[in-house]
Amino acid sequence: MDFLNKEQKLIARFKALIGSSGRFIGDDCAVLPGKMLVTTDTLVEQTHFRLDWTNFVDLGWKAMSVNLSDIAAMAGTPKYALIVFSAPEKLYLSEEIISLYEGINSCARQYKTAIVGGDITRGANLSITITIIGQSHESGTLLRSTAQIGDVVVVSGDFGASAAALRLLQLNTEERTETVNATSSAFVIKHLQYEHCLQQFLRPNPKLEESWSLVEQTGNRGALMDTSDGLADALLQISQASNVGMQIDLHAIPIHEQTRRFAEANKIDPMELALYGGEDYQLVACLPENKWLDWQKESPIAANAFKKIGIVNDTKDIQLMFGNEAAYKLDPQRIFQHIS
Amino acid sequence: MDFLNKEQKLIARFKALIGSSGRFIGDDCAVLPGKMLVTTDTLVEQTHFRLDWTNFVDLGWKAMSVNLSDIAAMAGTPKYALIVFSAPEKLYLSEEIISLYEGINSCARQYKTAIVGGDITRGANLSITITIIGQSHESGTLLRSTAQIGDVVVVSGDFGASAAALRLLQLNTEERTETVNATSSAFVIKHLQYEHCLQQFLRPNPKLEESWSLVEQTGNRGALMDTSDGLADALLQISQASNVGMQIDLHAIPIHEQTRRFAEANKIDPMELALYGGEDYQLVACLPENKWLDWQKESPIAANAFKKIGIVNDTKDIQLMFGNEAAYKLDPQRIFQHIS
Numbered sequence: 209m210d211f212l213n214k215e216q217k218l219i220a221r222f223k224a225l226i227g228s229s230g231r232f233i234g235d236d237c238a239v240l241p242g243k244m245l246v247t248t249d250t251l252v253e254q255t256h257f258r259l260d261w262t263n264f265v266d267l268g269w270k271a272m273s274v275n276l277s278d279i280a281a282m283a284g285t286p287k288y289a290l291i292v293f294s295a296p297e298k299l300y301l302s303e304e305i306i307s308l309y310e311g312i313n314s315c316a317r318q319y320k321t322a323i324v325g326g327d328i329t330r331g332a333n334l335s336i337t338i339t340i341i342g343q344s345h346e347s348g349t350l351l352r353s354t355a356q357i358g359d360v361v362v363v364s365g366d367f368g369a370s371a372a373a374l375r376l377l378q379l380n381t382e383e384r385t386e387t388v389n390a391t392s393s394a395f396v397i398k399h400l401q402y403e404h405c406l407q408q409f410l411r412p413n414p415k416l417e418e419s420w421s422l423v424e425q426t427g428n429r430g431a432l433m434d435t436s437d438g439l440a441d442a443l444l445q446i447s448q449a450s451n452v453g454m455q456i457d458l459h460a461i462p463i464h465e466q467t468r469r470f471a472e473a474n475k476i477d478p479m480e481l482a483l484y485g486g487e488d489y490q491l492v493a494c495l496p497e498n499k500w501l502d503w504q505k506e507s508p509i510a511a512n513a514f515k516k517i518g519i520v521n522d523t524k525d526i527q528l529m530f531g532n533e534a535a536y537k538l539d540p541q542r543i544f545q546h547i548s
Numbered sequence: 549m550d551f552l553n554k555e556q557k558l559i560a561r562f563k564a565l566i567g568s569s570g571r572f573i574g575d576d577c578a579v580l581p582g583k584m585l586v587t588t589d590t591l592v593e594q595t596h597f598r599l600d601w602t603n604f605v606d607l608g609w610k611a612m613s614v615n616l617s618d619i620a621a622m623a624g625t626p627k628y629a630l631i632v633f634s635a636p637e638k639l640y641l642s643e644e645i646i647s648l649y650e651g652i653n654s655c656a657r658q659y660k661t662a663i664v665g666g667d668i669t670r671g672a673n674l675s676i677t678i679t680i681i682g683q684s685h686e687s688g689t690l691l692r693s694t695a696q697i698g699d700v701v702v703v704s705g706d707f708g709a710s711a712a713a714l715r716l717l718q719l720n721t722e723e724r725t726e727t728v729n730a731t732s733s734a735f736v737i738k739h740l741q742y743e744h745c746l747q748q749f750l751r752p753n754p755k756l757e758e759s760w761s762l763v764e765q766t767g768n769r770g771a772l773m774d775t776s777d778g779l780a781d782a783l784l785q786i787s788q789a790s791n792v793g794m795q796i797d798l799h800a801i802p803i804h805e806q807t808r809r810f811a812e813a814n815k816i817d818p819m820e821l822a823l824y825g826g827e828d829y830q831l832v833a834c835l836p837e838n839k840w841l842d843w844q845k846e847s848p849i850a851a852n853a854f855k856k857i858g859i860v861n862d863t864k865d866i867q868l869m870f871g872n873e874a875a876y877k878l879d880p881q882r883i884f885q886h887i888s
Contacts, residue, residue: 215668218641225653226663238664240628248630248679252671288580290588292677301558313565323566324578328555331592332673337632339588339679
């Protein structure tokens with residue numbers, strides 16, 4: 209229990225309260241009879257987003273995307289979405305809410321998810337809660353708890369970009385003498401050099417297709433989750449749920465050139481951003497080494513969506529290495545805390 | 549469109565945006581392939597509840613109950629629930645949140661619903677969003693749009709009690725020199741004469757069993773919804789969705805003796821409370837007269853859970869009568885507005 213933060217301890221108490229149905233809880237989605245997947249997530253103003261950092265269309269896109277990412281984290285297919293808004297008086301039933309809805313809707317369309325209901329209420333702050341109902345892939349359902357010793361650890365893309373964008377926006381807000389917000393063209397032109405980072409933070413894409421090509425290769429024999437709360441958190445969650453350890457080669461963790469440039473310009477360790485940053489919405493998977501090697505031979509394009517960053521071992525720890533040399537230890541207390 | 553309020557107009561624009569999947573929207577639940585029902589609803593502090601009017605266990609019960617009421621409104625069976633909390637710093641991960649969860653959990657258990665997931669985040673105000681996944685009854689699914697001319701209009705219980713309790717709490721708050729809140733024993737003893745009203749407002753029960761006995765009698769041949777936004781609203785929604793009118797006998801609308809007493813003591817028309825009050829979480833159903841008569845003969849106990857208050861006709865209006873004499877016209881602009 210010492211690994212658990214306060215939120216995890218509370219969730220443990222909730223699970224004790226609800227008894228047997230707690231078996232559904234612990235992955236990114238609940239897996240229900242009929243191979244139904246369900247997930248729900250909220251974005252709350254000031255906790256998850258700031259309206260001077262995003263426009264409403266992008267905010268809507270992101271709200272849908274981070275929920276779809278939970279379906280991707282189980283290699284499932286999204287089917288239906290329910291949308292709940294709570295909005296302060298000045299936004300309630302406004303054109304901005306229509307823009308928010310347009311963003312949600314365009315992301316839902318892109319990923320073939322039907323919006324089937326919802327609710328709109330007044331509230332002190334803007335919040336968006338989305339529930340997605342999906343279906344497990346016919347090849348299998350990938351849980352967090354099924355990593356095995358000897359598996360390779362692979363990731364679907366680069367890390368730290370979203371965290372770099374968050375810091376860029378924070379710096380911009382602190383320094384702001386100009387009255388530009390993060391979505392104005394003045395801001396965008398000034399920060400065109402960090403476009404990838406801003407895109408990852410403000411308008412991420414769920415890795416659904418990548419998850420399907422993975423599960424077609426592995427079936428149920430692998431572990432998967434998304435990195436919404438950071439790469440470090442994802443590695444810990446998988447290793448705890450699967451009761452295994454990992455050796456991770458920090459050199460192998462993909463970090464975008466813009467993220468490195470931002471880190472250098474601001475004297476931040478890019479590895480800090482990559483490990484503890486959060487909101488990258490990438491996938492981390494563990495799969496048998498032979499399946500990984502076969503996949504690279506048989507479908508190199510699909511396999512190349514993933515990069516190997518380490519192996520699963522029997523240590524119960526996350527050992528961070530630079531090549532063959534031990535680097536520092538992963539700090540389980542440093543969990544990711546969105547914007548606030 | 550003139551009948552639509554601002555919220556309904558916005559929903560109409562959302563439906564236009566999302567296109568064909570809008571077909572799922574319009575009832576208390578979305579009815580999805582596989583006869584799956586899904587509904588989601590939020591309770592927001594200051595909009596739907598005040599923490600000086602309720603304790604956390606009752607609040608949790610009510611949050612679950614009002615969502616289960618949406619399943620009852622389709623005569624469905626609830627199966628799974630997802631719970632999202634957004635809580636301010638002082639409540640986040642607190643014992644109060646555990647009490648809230650206990651209330652949700654006890655209501656879920658009572659109505660055989662498994663809690664399978666959720667999310668907890670920080671936010672300026674406390675809000676609780678619950679999503680329920682259910683199953684249509686094997687006898688049929690009752691929509692709002694299937695009332696027919698000649699049907700009888702029946703209701704599952706009394707109206708106006710919740711609205712009386714709301715006014716009692718508002719008066720108590722205005723007059724408060726004493727530092728008692730609505731859940732303290734001092735308050736409860738003082739207002740024991742309105743216990744039914746307070747119970748209906750603070751800890752309502754979803755009319756699930758009543759809905760099942762109804763659908764067993766009618767199959768798909770009837771209309772149903774709950775009265776979360778008031779009896780007047782429910783009658784209007786059914787008549788608009790079914791393209792029919794109704795004649796309602798105001799004398800026949802059940803009003804509890806405590807509600808009448810409160811109305812008299814405070815010089816309010818009890819019919820105002822009953823028609824426009826909201827949050828009664830009763831059912832309003834329309835069913836063929838012969839089925840209604842048969843039901844009363846065959847299962848008088850189950851049938852007696854419902855009272856006839858009117859008939860469906862071809863006028864497109866809601867005609868309010870005192871017996872055979874016209875009373876006033878139902879006012880479609882007076883929609884119910886929770887506590888704020």
